[in-house]
Amino acid sequence: MSTLTLAGALNAGLRQAMADDERVVLMGEDVGTLGGVFRVTDGLQAAFGAQRVVDTPLAESGIIGTAIGLAMRGYRPVCEIQFDGFVYPAFDQVVSQLAKLHRRTDGTVTVPLTVRVPFGGGIGAIEHHSESPEGYFAHTAGLRVVACSRPADAFAMVRQAIASDDPVIFFEPKRRYWDREDVDVDAPAGPVADLHRAHVLREGEHATVVAYGPTVATALAAAARMADDGVRVEVIDLRSLSPVDFACVEGSVRKTGRLVVVHEAPTFLGLGAEIAARVQERCFYSLEAPVLRVGAPNTPYPPSKVERHYLPDVERVLDALDRSLEAA
């Protein structure tokens, strides 16, 4: 067991995946010599060489396009998009090519490509460095979309993503990169299917909170506060945004009757909207209150001096839980 940061756990996972499979190659801006701006790939070029950890030009479309070609020829590339807001130049390659190649070739070509995207705000960054673009990708068939939240989980998730024969968009909550947790660095990755299972991190029977990525810690903190008042809140780390583990969410809602979905992305047409729709379709007679969403307003990400007003925090989750519990 080692105590690792989230960034360190991802680094360990990448290192293990590269050691296990020589087809795994890393590509991205500053991932080699520098080791990534968040040091997630620190030391990997020294360990595996510049042929397997490739510093690319500042051209996201070229990074993904080149990686698609490599994947079609048998490699398992892992691309780093340096910041969430830089993924848009690669959007056409991801949505029009990466997502559709398996279908376009009648299933004869697989594209086992992982795209790592540090996402979300809360680090005092400038424009283009704090966005939550996961909804665009979850809305695109052919892509698998996941978001890690904790070091121990991320260590397994990144290896499962790399082992997947489908393209995986892998979101990493950058404001949690320095969170620490004990990680069993000898643990096997586990089956790829585990990548798409939601995890119940805290059990409860009065209300359910679903979160992913950076808001999982927020949800857990809110649940701890509610426990002080004798309210037991179940917290689910969704982990997979496409596919969504609806069985886990529905099972929890049938028990608690109340659901709050929390994410940093704008609530308008976000993951919470889809989850709310599915839950009311399938759990209508179990619901004691409307499904509530806590997220950002539908505005551009604001300047860092006011980002705390934009991001969901514990107080807003508590407010939503209070409103849910007061209903009916």
Added chain:
Amino acid sequence: MLQRRGLLDAAHRGDVERSADDLARTLRAGCLATVEPEPASIFDHVYAEPHPGLEEERAAFTAWWAGDHDEGARA
């Protein structure tokens, strides 16, 4: 390359470093002196024309901000 071509000597290098340090000081001071915008400014200048969805969110935020909330409760 500049040194090989005789375009960068020690004096010129010192000038460049002093100039860069001055610029960095000015930039840092400017950043530290920025005034915190009003919280509801998040909703400003998103569209040139009125947008009902945005105005609904602005109203909800303003009501929330005017109410009794604990700004310190964050994670």
